[in-house]
Amino acid sequence: MFAADRCFPKCWRHFAGRRWMSMRSMVAMPPDDAARLIAPLFERTSSLLVAHVAPLALCIFLAGRSDARWPVIFLVLDLVLLVSRVALVFTIRRRRDPSPEALLRASRPYFGVGMAWALSTGAFCGMCYALLEDEVSRLLAATLAMGTAGGSASRNAATPFFAVAQVAALLAPQVAAAVLHGSAHWFQAAQVLIFFVALCSIIRRQYADVRQILAARREKSELAQRSEHMARHDTLTGLPNRVLFRERLNEAFAKSRRGASCALLCLDLDHFKEVNDTLGHPVGDALLKAVTTRLLDSVRETDTVARLGGDEFAIIQADAEQPTAVTMLAKRLVEALGTPFDLDGRQVVVGSSIGIAMVPGDGEDADTLLKNADMALYRAKAEGRGRWRFFEPEMDARMQLRRALETDLRRALAMGEFELFYQPIVAVASRQVSGLEALIRWRHPERGLVPPDAFIPLAEETGLIVPMGEWVLARACADAVSWPGSPKVAVNLSPAQFASRGLVEMVAQALRNSKLDPAKLELEITETVMLQDTEATLTTLHRLKALGVRIAMDDFGTGYSSLSYLQKFPFDKVKIDRSFTQELGRSPQSNAIVRAVTDLCAALDMTTTAEGVETEEQLEALRRKGCREAQGYLFSKPRPAADIAGLLDKLDRESRAGALVSSELVPDPLV
Numbered sequence: 001m002f003a004a005d006r007c008f009p010k011c012w013r014h015f016a017g018r019r020w021m022s023m024r025s026m027v028a029m030p031p032d033d034a035a036r037l038i039a040p041l042f043e044r045t046s047s048l049l050v051a052h053v054a055p056l057a058l059c060i061f062l063a064g065r066s067d068a069r070w071p072v073i074f075l076v077l078d079l080v081l082l083v084s085r086v087a088l089v090f091t092i093r094r095r096r097d098p099s100p101e102a103l104l105r106a107s108r109p110y111f112g113v114g115m116a117w118a119l120s121t122g123a124f125c126g127m128c129y130a131l132l133e134d135e136v137s138r139l140l141a142a143t144l145a146m147g148t149a150g151g152s153a154s155r156n157a158a159t160p161f162f163a164v165a166q167v168a169a170l171l172a173p174q175v176a177a178a179v180l181h182g183s184a185h186w187f188q189a190a191q192v193l194i195f196f197v198a199l200c201s202i203i204r205r206q207y208a209d210v211r212q213i214l215a216a217r218r219e220k221s222e223l224a225q226r227s228e229h230m231a232r233h234d235t236l237t238g239l240p241n242r243v244l245f246r247e248r249l250n251e252a253f254a255k256s257r258r259g260a261s262c263a264l265l266c267l268d269l270d271h272f273k274e275v276n277d278t279l280g281h282p283v284g285d286a287l288l289k290a291v292t293t294r295l296l297d298s299v300r301e302t303d304t305v306a307r308l309g310g311d312e313f314a315i316i317q318a319d320a321e322q323p324t325a326v327t328m329l330a331k332r333l334v335e336a337l338g339t340p341f342d343l344d345g346r347q348v349v350v351g352s353s354i355g356i357a358m359v360p361g362d363g364e365d366a367d368t369l370l371k372n373a374d375m376a377l378y379r380a381k382a383e384g385r386g387r388w389r390f391f392e393p394e395m396d397a398r399m400q401l402r403r404a405l406e407t408d409l410r411r412a413l414a415m416g417e418f419e420l421f422y423q424p425i426v427a428v429a430s431r432q433v434s435g436l437e438a439l440i441r442w443r444h445p446e447r448g449l450v451p452p453d454a455f456i457p458l459a460e461e462t463g464l465i466v467p468m469g470e471w472v473l474a475r476a477c478a479d480a481v482s483w484p485g486s487p488k489v490a491v492n493l494s495p496a497q498f499a500s501r502g503l504v505e506m507v508a509q510a511l512r513n514s515k516l517d518p519a520k521l522e523l524e525i526t527e528t529v530m531l532q533d534t535e536a537t538l539t540t541l542h543r544l545k546a547l548g549v550r551i552a553m554d555d556f557g558t559g560y561s562s563l564s565y566l567q568k569f570p571f572d573k574v575k576i577d578r579s580f581t582q583e584l585g586r587s588p589q590s591n592a593i594v595r596a597v598t599d600l601c602a603a604l605d606m607t608t609t610a611e612g613v614e615t616e617e618q619l620e621a622l623r624r625k626g627c628r629e630a631q632g633y634l635f636s637k638p639r640p641a642a643d644i645a646g647l648l649d650k651l652d653r654e655s656r657a658g659a660l661v662s663s664e665l666v667p668d669p670l671v
């Protein structure tokens with residue numbers, strides 16, 4: 001067929017200014033499309049039979065009508081070509097390789113034989129016109145040439161280079177014969193030429209229609225493929241999403257039933273939220289892409305890496321016979337993600353935690369396996385991040401306890417089972433109460449009084465701390481207005497409350513409702529809040545301060561204790577953690593730290609309050625170091641709200657008595 005293309009004059013190929021009938025136009029198109037155009041040629045053989053039977057019949061007719069022997073030669077040639085063509089059609093239909101490329105290769109000889117048929121039939125019709133003097137035979141030959149040309153044009157319009165070549169081969173001898181016959185036949189030659197041009201135009205139009213249909217079909221199938229891909233892949237990273245991941249996990253289960261094993265590793269990025277919040281979402285997205293590259297570099301081709309959402313990734317490690325192989329992969333992943341990322345010249349440090357569940361063993365189906373790997377991940381995170389943990393059945397029991405506690409907490413909040421206890425804060429010099437810290441308790445119907453350590457961490461994780469904190473604030477403000485002597489009330493704010501919206505409005509509302517003087521409310525925040533170190537945190541702190549309330553830094557000395565926090569925000573008070581107070585007099589380091597913090601805060605005009613004061617010796621040491629306030633069991637344990645008026649009265653009397661005793665002990669200089 002390439003030969004047919006080559007032997008066709010260039011001017012014809014440029015018919016109407018386009019290379020539409022060029023073989024190259026077909027070679028250039030996607031093999032799928034080219035194969036679709038060619039395939040129908042081999043599907044129906046009836047039109048082929050007609051194309052061969054008509055010249056055969058004319059040969060037989062002429063052989064009986066004239067003495068010429070040459071029609072017999074054409075008869076034999078036509079029969080040979082018919083048999084070869086039909087044989088080729090069946091060979092092509094039965095080819096082993098169904099690919100479009102194979103079809104294109106296999107169809108080449110067919111086009112060659114097709115051209116041979118057109119040339120021989122055209123020559124036969126031309127010779128009839130030129131050599132026979134019988135008008136009927138000449139008419140039959142002209143009709144046969146034009147009829148087969150019309151049939152060929154319509155049958156092969158999808159392969160225009162072939163259709164035009166065949167039509168030309170069938171009609172050219174007719175034109176030549178008519179021209180040679182003399183001027184009386186030139187009208188016939190002109191008619192055949194016009195017929196040829198008309199057929200070319202029909203072929204061209206049909207081909208254009210077919211191409212359009214093919215393009216629309218291709219676009220539709222590409223669209224379907226794209227939406228199919230999008231439905232099963234994560235758009236940001238290109239990794240399999242939850243849907244495809246589930247399918248792969250189910251496949252892994254099916255393989256495990258045939259004896260194979262695998263491991264599921266659920267991976268979470270540590271501090272991803274901070275990166276997103278502080279550096280913005282574009283950096284967060286770039287980080288996720290960089291993480292994806294590192295994950296893919298760390299696994300084998302047979303493993304599956306998927307993004308399940310946010311900063312959650314999952315890996316199916318195929319053929320993980322031994323836990324050691326899984327441990328090695330987990331170690332590799334933690335190390336890979338622990339190395340700082342360079343994102344547009346910015347160094348970003350995150351880490352990862354991994355929970356692992358094994359197949360078979362840790363779950364009978366995908367849901368259970370995922371749940372168990374998640375539980376192991378939860379444990380890995382709870383143990384300090386940057387770690388991996390294998391699932392253990394006891395984790396399930398713990399998780400169920402945790403869930404039960406969460407449900408119980410929600411119920412307790414709705415039923416009003418929380419209470420506030422208060423612990424006094426006293427001035428070191430005078431022992432007078434300057435304020436009281438509100439400390440939440442849960443009066444559980446079965447478990448009795450539950451301390452905050454048993455439920456605050458879970459309330460923070462689940463977000464329940466936000467409504468709980470709102471209640472604490474409203475209750476504490478309402479209680480404080482009734483206290484004799486108007487001491488301040490200190491309320492703990494959790495980092496989760498800072499992250500939630502509407503904190504400032506909530507504080508303002510509590511003050512409005514209770515009519516408490518804002519200067520009497522002290523909000524205690526921990527370093528974790530400052531660690532969130534975003535502009536938003538500082539703005540919130542300044543807005544709170546603008547309400548007139550006081551802000552205290554709690555548990556100072558425990559976490560990172562960055563002095564820059566004190567520089568970034570003008571705290572009213574710094575509370576020294578009880579771990580330092582309790583070592584006073586025993587540890588030179590604690591003595592030095594308490595002294596340093598006290599001096600620093602005095603210089604910055606901030607009050608220092610020492611927590612956990614239990615002995616007179618500790619109080620005396622604090623007095624010597626210039627600490628202004630103290631809080632601890634020495635003065636009182638946290639007490640229920642109902643006891644506070646009495647407690648304040650008692651402590652007031654004690655401080656007056658203490659003052660009297662100390663003034664009696666001091667000799668009067670005037671005496």
Ligand SMILES: Nc1nc2c(ncn2[C@@H]2O[C@H](COP(=O)(O)O[C@H]3[C@@H](O)[C@H](n4cnc5c(=O)[nH]c(N)nc54)O[C@@H]3COP(=O)(O)O)[C@@H](O)[C@H]2O)c(=O)[nH]1
Pocket residue numbers: 423437438439440451452453456469472492493494554555578611612613614631632633634638
């Ligand atoms: N976000 C909120 N957190 C709260 C709230 N209420 C309490 N909490 C936090 O829970 C933690 C534990 O509190 P609690 O069991 O009440 O313990 C407090 C005191 O009882 C204890 N303390 C005080 N003096 C002494 C002492 O002399 N010895 C000793 N062993 N313990 C003592 O310290 C806790 C108060 O600590 P702090 O808050 O740092 O001042 C605790 O972290 C609370 O913050 C709440 O409503 N919201």
